[in-house]
Amino acid sequence: GAGVSQTPSNKVTEKGKYVELRCDPISGHTALYWYRQSLGQGPEFLIYFQGTGAADDSGLPNDRFFAVRPEGSVSTLKIQRTERGDSAVYLCASSSGRALTGANVLTFGAGSRLTVL
């Protein structure tokens, strides 16, 4: 697509429930990133995919968080047993590849706002 698409834009759930957040990156972008942004803070890195594989998942806060990208395009962030502290905007970004030269800009989606009651 023309931009990074994220669904749902808003999700309200109850503590303990399971949540899935979807990201559709820019067509042809091989690299995909998940970030989490709390109110008044900058985005915080969660996980990075190069193709289908998770190249760096060091930002996932605990084992309740998991992400997949089975066909190297769309990615799903999965949160089990949600807690109130998981409430945040979950941002997805994609970039054209692994090159560290040049800007190789991350293009962000508008985010999925998760509220855990």
Add this chain to the structure above:
Amino acid sequence: GQNIDQPTEMTATEGAIVQINCTYQTSGFNGLFWYQQHAGEAPTFLSYNVLDGLEEKGRFSSFLSRSKGYSYLLLKELQMKDSASYLCAVRDRLTGGGNKLTFGTGTQLKVEL
């Protein structure tokens, strides 16, 4: 790890110039980015510096000094639509490639008449 500091808030007048500073301490450095984020929207790319010096792009300029761990974003001829959060981000060297950015908390700029 990375540590990035930038002021929390700034206020400036329409038509004026404002400079937003960013200092960083990193274990590895491979570029510094500035993003603009309006409330409730996605961060959008503004500028990129990897070598020392000034990069100019229209009303926006960004400066980098690697030896001092310092950058600034300069906005000229401020417009009301420039009211937004400005995020400083440092790119780390990732094993196997990648473009992982570590962001500061952002500077909320308010442009007033």
